[in-house]
Amino acid sequence: MRILLYQIGQLLTMDDHDGPVRGKAMQKLSTYEGYAILIEDGKVVRIAPSDELEQVTADEKIDCRGKLVTPGIVEPHTHLVFGGSREHEMALKQQGVPYLEILKQGGGILSTVRSTREASEKDLYDKAMFHLDRMAQFGITTVEAKSGYGMDRETELKQLRVAQKVNQDHPLEVVLTFLGAHAITEDYRDNPDALLDEMAKMFPQIKEESLAEFVDIFTETGVFTVEQSRRYLNEAKKCGFDIKLHADEIDPLGGTELAVELGAVSGDHLAVATDEGIRKLGQSETIGVLLPGTIFYLGKGDYARARTMIEAGAAIALSTDFNPGSSVTENIQLIMSLAALKMKMTPEEIWYAVTTNAAHAINRGDTAGKIIEGNQGDIVIWDAPNYQYIPYHYGVNHVNTVMKAGRILYQRGGLIG
Numbered sequence: 001m002r003i004l005l006y007q008i009g010q011l012l013t014m015d016d017h018d019g020p021v022r023g024k025a026m027q028k029l030s031t032y033e034g035y036a037i038l039i040e041d042g043k044v045v046r047i048a049p050s051d052e053l054e055q056v057t058a059d060e061k062i063d064c065r066g067k068l069v070t071p072g073i074v075e076p077h078t079h080l081v082f083g084g085s086r087e088h089e090m091a092l093k094q095q096g097v098p099y100l101e102i103l104k105q106g107g108g109i110l111s112t113v114r115s116t117r118e119a120s121e122k123d124l125y126d127k128a129m130f131h132l133d134r135m136a137q138f139g140i141t142t143v144e145a146k147s148g149y150g151m152d153r154e155t156e157l158k159q160l161r162v163a164q165k166v167n168q169d170h171p172l173e174v175v176l177t178f179l180g181a182h183a184i185t186e187d188y189r190d191n192p193d194a195l196l197d198e199m200a201k202m203f204p205q206i207k208e209e210s211l212a213e214f215v216d217i218f219t220e221t222g223v224f225t226v227e228q229s230r231r232y233l234n235e236a237k238k239c240g241f242d243i244k245l246h247a248d249e250i251d252p253l254g255g256t257e258l259a260v261e262l263g264a265v266s267g268d269h270l271a272v273a274t275d276e277g278i279r280k281l282g283q284s285e286t287i288g289v290l291l292p293g294t295i296f297y298l299g300k301g302d303y304a305r306a307r308t309m310i311e312a313g314a315a316i317a318l319s320t321d322f323n324p325g326s327s328v329t330e331n332i333q334l335i336m337s338l339a340a341l342k343m344k345m346t347p348e349e350i351w352y353a354v355t356t357n358a359a360h361a362i363n364r365g366d367t368a369g370k371i372i373e374g375n376q377g378d379i380v381i382w383d384a385p386n387y388q389y390i391p392y393h394y395g396v397n398h399v400n401t402v403m404k405a406g407r408i409l410y411q412r413g414g415l416i417g
């Protein structure tokens, strides 16, 4: 099957760098006008000026005049698999009840734990497939998915098996993370270390059954301390996992510093990272995954200091943090607008943050987030003239066509009738 995209208005290949793009290097990207891409049996076989390719035979030829074409977006941080929903907590949020207070009262994450423990694998599967479809429609072609709504062996394995199955069944690629250390459940209220021990006992089985590539933990006031996180994540590293942290989201405990100290692939949230944490991040290999949707949704003021981080030399990625409580959206394009409007990231930085750096934040830097000959055709055609337009025009879906491995997954439909 050969598909030709021709007369591309503006093409972003995002292949200027091999590794993560950091600091000032995030401020420059290459664009190509009037190019074509030839995809054969799912792989990109040629990228060239359009007049060199327009005569080729193809099963389908797509005129991309006036349209932006980019790699499929990489979404490096979601809580994709969960039961229930928490719209009933909106009123508490509107009254200004803090996120950690709702959690302390047994709501928040613990509310979703109850729903997820009760949900069948099929319910969780159907829901996850639905949300993956919607992510694809927003231009996402690779997704990280965490567990973390069980904090007991049975439910954590249930979530990871669902994530593994949707990875097999859904066209999008799903990368798995074990987040059994997401909150302290009632039965461990007085002994959080025992919960971490229980979760760590699962490492060998999770490794054996390839149920996760990463281990993650919520390092936060009222959840796990820096010391507890260090002990747990070192155990995970010993079992061969790469690690990530939910760090410095609400209180500046020093989770950013811990992520750098432990060589985490990514430190996520970092909304209240300290100056020292940012300095260390800028000099490390750890990628900062910023989640402005969470700050927006929780009505907080302190967006992560992306400008300071980039100026310190950090590699920054962006994510929706899709989850039922703190950022209930699959709309990565809205996140791109928040990054521009609230974190003052430039369009160039934003595009590296949703492709190259997001891919490296989930160890997919070689295969996702760029359009190069030989890679699979994960490509988005946008109803937009250039890459600056996406963060500029906010709250809508600019996607025209989404391809995963050279197969068209979604095409925007016009009005019916």
Ligand SMILES: N=CN[C@@H](CCC(=O)O)C(=O)O
Residues within 6 Å of the ligand: 079, 108, 109, 112, 218, 246, 249, 294, 321, 323, 324, 325, 326, 327
């Ligand atoms: N803060 C911790 N975990 C998720 C929220 C999960 C939830 O509220 O259900 C986050 O990244 O924001």
Ligand SMILES: [Zn+2]
Residues within 6 Å of the ligand: 077, 078, 079, 246, 321, 323
């Ligand atoms: Zn999260």
